[in-house]
Amino acid sequence: MDKKLSFSSYLLVGSMLFGLFFGAGNLIFPVHMGQEAGANTWLATAGFLTTAIGLPFLGVIAIGVSGSNGLFDLASRVHPIYGYVMTILLYLTIGPFFALPRTATVSYEIGLVPFLPESFRTTGLAIFTLIFFAVALAFSLKPNQLLVWVGKVLNPLFLAVLAVLIVLSLVLPMGTVSSIPVMESYESAPFFKGFLEGYNTMDALASLAFGIIVVNSLKDLGVKSPKGIALDTVRSGAVSILLMGLIYGFLAYMGASSAGQFAVSQNGGIALAQIANYYLGAWGSVLLAVIVTIACLKTAIGLITACSQTFCELFPNKLNYKTYTVIFTVISLLVANVGLTQIISLSIPVLMFLYPLAICLILLGILSPLFHNRRCVYLIPTLFTLFASVGDLLAALPAQTVAHPFFAAILAFYRQYLPFFSLGMGWVVPLVAGMLMGFLVFLITKKKNPSRAA
Missing domain, CATH: 1.20.1740.10 (Amino acid/polyamine transporter I)
Structure with a gap:
């Protein structure tokens, strides 16, 4: 107690x-x-x-x-x-x-x-x-x-x-x-x-x-x-x-x-x-x-x-x-x-990449008692969020890098198909969708294998 x-x-x-x-x-x-x-x-x-x-x-x-x-x-x-x-x-x-x-x-x-x-x-x-x-x-x-x-x-x-x-x-x-x-x-x-x-x-x-x-x-x-x-x-x-x-x-x-x-x-x-x-x-x-x-x-x-x-x-x-x-x-x-202003500038792409993944991990940790720490529920939302994080990282790179045709084409894809991407919140929909899919897989496999631990 x-x-x-x-x-x-x-x-x-x-x-x-x-x-x-x-x-x-x-x-x-x-x-x-x-x-x-x-x-x-x-x-x-x-x-x-x-x-x-x-x-x-x-x-x-x-x-x-x-x-x-x-x-x-x-x-x-x-x-x-x-x-x-x-x-x-x-x-x-x-x-x-x-x-x-x-x-x-x-x-x-x-x-x-x-x-x-x-x-x-x-x-x-x-x-x-x-x-x-x-x-x-x-x-x-x-x-x-x-x-x-x-x-x-x-x-x-x-x-x-x-x-x-x-x-x-x-x-x-x-x-x-x-x-x-x-x-x-x-x-x-x-x-x-x-x-x-x-x-x-x-x-x-x-x-x-x-x-x-x-x-x-x-x-x-x-x-x-x-x-x-x-x-x-x-x-x-x-x-x-x-x-x-x-x-x-x-x-x-x-x-x-x-x-x-x-x-x-x-x-x-x-x-x-x-x-x-x-x-x-x-x-x-x-x-x-x-x-x-x-x-x-x-x-x-x-x-x-x-x-x-x-x-x-x-x-x-x-x-x-x-x-x-x-x-x-x-x-x-x-x-x-390199100076404070440069450190802040250099850190932004890294933070845009890591933060959605950290948010995903935080939410999964809080909800973990509901799915008994099954790996599928951790893995699927993380993969979906990782996809969005890569886009956020690219969008936060220096202007001359983003202007390169290769990166510009990738970012055009993200902007067209990923909701809220232009706001820096492109990870929201993939994270929610990944969690729903992860929970669905958990419920299906739980019914088929009720004694399975992870």
């Missing part, structure tokens, strides 16, 4: 959920979205919250309900090879290829760029990232209690400074949101554009990678059944989800109102630095820079550690933990030096 948790236990797990999901990307993307969405900010924010909060929350629940031991176990139910491919791609995405370099570049954009001459910014980025990742590597090689202390002290301090900026933006707005121009990409379907912007946080991917941490925490507190874990995840995460939703909304508002004072920035890191300097002056910018840098450093250490441990588990007879930490740190350092 599950142990009944106290309110303080729910707050503890909820706080951990918030700490897991709220990182550098969560801070900068809603600000930039607000600047571009202008008067349509609230519709865009509604879409953003769906993928930035709703999906990660469901991802954690999926790990708990499915009874899996983490992402590799859950993805392997589609096929063992798929388990390896999905796990490797996902960890490389939230690790050294995109999210890890982003921790350094966000820190640099917010912390140093406002104080550096433009001619020195490329050199400054190289020096900063070298120091940043050297420190991250040192802690990753020997993780200790300092990380816990930093997390408990710096996260509340960071939120306190952010709260000051939010209050100032509400009391002394830089512009009226309803009168801010709307950029073309947010004119016709701001909700769906915001939905796709939520991909950039990478939190739905992270929820599949880190969901087992939440599940194990609940088990340690005495909750054992999938139903109990799912219910207690919802209860403990309610405060965290509400807090994140409010912060995202305020950040989007702050970004939108700032467009009344500043030109739309290349990325949210630049915009946030401008806002901090506008309200708090140079010293306020310095304080925000220090807190964001150390908070991002903590995230970087966690990601290096998680990726290294995962690859050690996937390939136990290959490289050791320390070797993986060095490799991932060096890759992150090199990628970080």
Whole structure:
């Protein structure tokens, strides 16, 4: 029988959920979205919250309900090879290829760029990232209690400074949101554009990678059944989800109102630095820079550690933990030096490919008790969704690539025959159709072979 948790236990797990999901990307993307969405900010924010909060929350629940031991176990139910491919791609995405370099570049954009001459910014980025990742590597090689202390002290301090900026933006707005121009990409379907912007946080991917941490925490507190874990995840995460939703909304508002004072920035890191300097002056910018840098450093250490441990588990007879930490740190350092705007641009095709597959896996994990983890129900929707994901990836490639006759012909096929493809939601119909077909196959084979386990 599950142990009944106290309110303080729910707050503890909820706080951990918030700490897991709220990182550098969560801070900068809603600000930039607000600047571009202008008067349509609230519709865009509604879409953003769906993928930035709703999906990660469901991802954690999926790990708990499915009874899996983490992402590799859950993805392997589609096929063992798929388990390896999905796990490797996902960890490389939230690790050294995109999210890890982003921790350094966000820190640099917010912390140093406002104080550096433009001619020195490329050199400054190289020096900063070298120091940043050297420190991250040192802690990753020997993780200790300092990380816990930093997390408990710096996260509340960071939120306190952010709260000051939010209050100032509400009391002394830089512009009226309803009168801010709307950029073309947010004119016709701001909700769906915001939905796709939520991909950039990478939190739905992270929820599949880190969901087992939440599940194990609940088990340690005495909750054992999938139903109990799912219910207690919802209860403990309610405060965290509400807090994140409010912060995202305020950040989007702050970004939108700032467009009344500043030109739309290349990325949210630049915009946030401008806002901090506008309200708090140079010293306020310095304080925000220090807190964001150390908070991002903590995230970087966690990601290096998680990726290294995962690859050690996937390939136990290959490289050791320390070797993986060095490799991932060096890759992150090199990628970080292409700059924040480029990292975001390069990550979009990958995220457009991975997110539909992650959504498919999350939904299958949640529904798994209904079909007893039968492989056919995992496999068919995944294949259908994979077809749509390939199209989304191609559509997100650079314009010169998309213009090539070969890719243009493929994309013309997708646009003609796949509903909602032009909105970036082409995966919806294949996913639903695949699930219905998978369940149908399950019901038919269940009647023919009632004793069959999988």
